[in-house]
Amino acid sequence: xxxxxxxxxxxxxxxxxxxxxxxxxxxxxxxxxxxxxxxxxxxxxxxxxxxxxxxxxxxxxxxxxxxxxxxxxxxxxxxxxxxxxxxxxxxxxxxxxxxxxxxxxxxxxxxxxxxxxxxxxxxxxxxxxxxxxxxxxxxxxxxxxxxxxxxxxxxxxxxxxxxxxxxxxxxxxxxxxxxxxxxxxxxxxxxxxxxxxxxxxxxxxxxxxxxxxxxxxxxxxxxxxxxxxxxxxxxxxxxxxxxxxxxxxxxxxxxxxxxx
Amino acid sequence: xxxxxxxxxxxxxxxxxxxxxxxxxxxxxxxxxxxxxxxxxxxxxxxxxxxxxxxxxxxxxxxxxxxxxxxxxxxxxxxxxxxxxxxxxxxxxxxxxxxxxxxxxxxxxxxxxxxxxxxxxxxxxxxxxxxxxxxxxxxxxxxxxxxxxxxxxxxxxxxxxxxxxxxxxxxxxxxxxxxxxxxxxxxxxxxxxxxxxxxxxxxxxxxxxxxxxxxxxxxxxxxxxxxxxxxxxxxxxxxxxxxxxxxxxxxxxxxxxxxxxxxxxxxxxxxxxxxxxxxxxxxxxxxxxxxxxxxxxxxxxxxxxxxxxxxxxxxxxxxxxxxxxxxxxxxxxxxxxxxxxxxxxxxxxxxxxxxxxxxxxxxxxxxxxxxxxxxxxxxxxxxxxxxxxxxxxxxxxxxxxxxxxxxxxxxxxxxxxxxxxxxxxxxxxxxxxxxxxxxxxxxxxxxxxxxxxxxxxxxxxxxxxxxxxxxxxxxxxxxxxxx
Numbered sequence: 060x061x062x063x064x065x066x067x068x069x070x071x072x073x074x075x076x077x078x079x080x081x082x083x084x085x086x087x088x089x090x091x092x093x094x095x096x097x098x099x100x101x102x103x104x105x106x107x108x109x110x111x112x113x114x115x116x117x118x119x120x121x122x123x124x125x126x127x128x129x130x131x132x133x134x135x136x137x138x139x140x141x142x143x144x145x146x147x148x149x150x151x152x153x154x155x156x157x158x159x160x161x162x163x164x165x166x167x168x169x170x171x172x173x174x175x176x177x178x179x180x181x182x183x184x185x186x187x188x189x190x191x192x193x194x195x196x197x198x199x200x201x202x203x204x205x206x207x208x209x210x211x212x213x214x215x216x217x218x219x220x221x222x223x224x225x226x227x228x229x230x231x232x233x234x235x236x237x238x239x240x241x242x243x244x245x246x247x248x249x250x251x252x253x254x255x256x257x258x259x260x261x262x263x264x265x266x267x268x269x270x271x272x273x274x275x276x277x278x279x280x281x282x283x284x285x286x287x288x289x290x291x292x293x294x295x296x297x298x299x300x301x302x303x304x305x306x307x308x309x310x311x312x313x314x315x316x317x318x319x
Numbered sequence: 320x321x322x323x324x325x326x327x328x329x330x331x332x333x334x335x336x337x338x339x340x341x342x343x344x345x346x347x348x349x350x351x352x353x354x355x356x357x358x359x360x361x362x363x364x365x366x367x368x369x370x371x372x373x374x375x376x377x378x379x380x381x382x383x384x385x386x387x388x389x390x391x392x393x394x395x396x397x398x399x400x401x402x403x404x405x406x407x408x409x410x411x412x413x414x415x416x417x418x419x420x421x422x423x424x425x426x427x428x429x430x431x432x433x434x435x436x437x438x439x440x441x442x443x444x445x446x447x448x449x450x451x452x453x454x455x456x457x458x459x460x461x462x463x464x465x466x467x468x469x470x471x472x473x474x475x476x477x478x479x480x481x482x483x484x485x486x487x488x489x490x491x492x493x494x495x496x497x498x499x500x501x502x503x504x505x506x507x508x509x510x511x512x513x514x515x516x517x518x519x520x521x522x523x524x525x526x527x528x529x530x531x532x533x534x535x536x537x538x539x540x541x542x543x544x545x546x547x548x549x550x551x552x553x554x555x556x557x558x559x560x561x562x563x564x565x566x567x568x569x570x571x572x573x574x575x576x577x578x579x580x581x582x583x584x585x586x587x588x589x590x591x592x593x594x595x596x597x598x599x600x601x602x603x604x605x606x607x608x609x610x611x612x613x614x615x616x617x618x619x620x621x622x623x624x625x626x627x628x629x630x631x632x633x634x635x636x637x638x639x640x641x642x643x644x645x646x647x648x649x650x651x652x653x654x655x656x657x658x659x660x661x662x663x664x665x666x667x668x669x670x671x672x673x674x675x676x677x678x679x680x681x682x683x684x685x686x687x688x689x690x691x692x693x694x695x696x697x698x699x700x701x702x703x704x705x706x707x708x709x710x711x712x713x714x715x716x717x718x719x720x721x722x723x724x725x726x727x728x729x730x731x732x733x734x735x736x737x738x739x740x741x742x743x744x745x746x747x748x749x750x751x752x753x754x755x756x757x758x759x760x761x762x763x764x765x766x767x768x769x770x771x772x773x774x775x776x777x778x779x780x781x782x783x784x785x786x787x788x789x790x791x792x793x794x795x796x797x798x799x800x801x802x
Binding site for chain 2: 108109110129130131132134135139140142146147148149150151152154155158159160161162163164165167169172173175179182183186187203204206222223225226
């Protein structure tokens, strides 16, 4: 398997956001993590990407432990991500955003840079060529030189995915990638997620609220509630699981009032 | 001579600049040069005209580059100003050379601070400390006083080793930059600013107090000579023919020079600062347009996202502090050799703010901007405000003005001399800039890049920045809302 998390616990003071979650993902799969607001999904993503250190538990990716690695080291190891509330480099161009995404794959060296050694030039040419391919993949080629803050919402979402793809990840984590999209846009986004897997061979894990997207694209679904895994399996199994139904419907507004 | 400035007809000037840009550029330089050649220090209105014309001349390279004329002619005009006109004026009146050298020193330092504040977004209020590191490095080793305080330290350094110490200053300042960087890696915004402010004061207090580090009361080990400062610092030796050449040229042009040695050194430092400044600009531009520069900008824009995209925060931040500091280190060594005197007073908090003002006024993140900022702020500080004060003083005493005018100027208390409220003017300048042009006089712009072209062919066009949000340097986003 590509990713294996065992007994992940994360405590913030007295609050336990994630309580002993086990998670396994096979290569080249598209899986989803769902759950009501405050279930600990994003916290789990932040643990996987090194933004938070888990209180306890082990993380193995591609046969190597991720525990104790910093976010940039985890990116270099092959996990890339997008953010729930888009975090682009707002003042940089679309192209530059993608180029920053490649950082962990580049030879970054003061001497090369100052003296413009030949290998610096050839690397920059290669960076631009690859950035061009990625822009093509996310259909933003004609906006390459626009400042990213000026892009429409849907383009910003796609750019964030493109930036995450730039580091040649093995696994890409998408945090609510269709949030704020209309049904039409969501369908297009799903097409993009599938192409990421089918054409680039990258494993996809997404957090999603839109059930049409979740049920339409995921091969396996993991359900979190109050920091615990309450169900997992294929979409049909999960949909019929009474605990899942209860988590989403049973407690109604009381459930969302108990968040955080 | 007219006592009032003619109201400038704007439209004809604009149309000339558009239709005949070459003539407009030449005319602009010629007017400035002409005024500077005509006026003499004996004239009543000398301070007024010189503070109009010299700043005009100093900004003329920027005007020339803004005009739509072929690059070759632009370079030619700029070279004429820098290599002919300013040296010629300097030969006549060495104060102009002094101003140019000061502009160069502050421009290079502002380019260094711009790496830290502009590119990487790390607010540094103690930047002058790195200037002090460079200045004291050369000061301690190259002053005769240093010789008497520390046993024979001067014997190991000769004036020739200045060039070696230039690199030493760069290295030592870079190390100091890393030392500052390490404890502040986790800090942002206001907190970072406070710690850097403390660091700057620490260095100043350190050099003020290293006048005796011996625990034995019978022995004094004096390193920095405390608050009195180090004097008699050596300048690098120049071969005799340089002095002869300067004297010869002056003779040829019919200019009488009292102190050949002094003016020759002024020329030496002018060209040295020009050279080092150009190298600094080149390095800053190359860093900006590279994976390192992009990583810095990414850190400035969103630290959490930058890390998640594989940017090693610790390495890149330390690199920004070290390279930024090294610019000031080099200039510190040159400053000590030029002034032949250093004291803790030259490295006060105000000086850090002064360089920060240059960066903010010029345009954070914009190399051309901070150079223009250095021209504007340095001239305002060293020439325009003191001259204004001089002018008012001369109105008090000159026979050329009527008694009533004299009496009016005599009634102005000396506390209100313009030179005395420089900080006040700076404050107003900053407030106005933040309100009307928050991104600076020449704002930074992102490069337009061609995707598939060869690097050399890539167009570097500036994008308009009308969409920039007014964002002060002290306002930083809270990056802790990732969850």
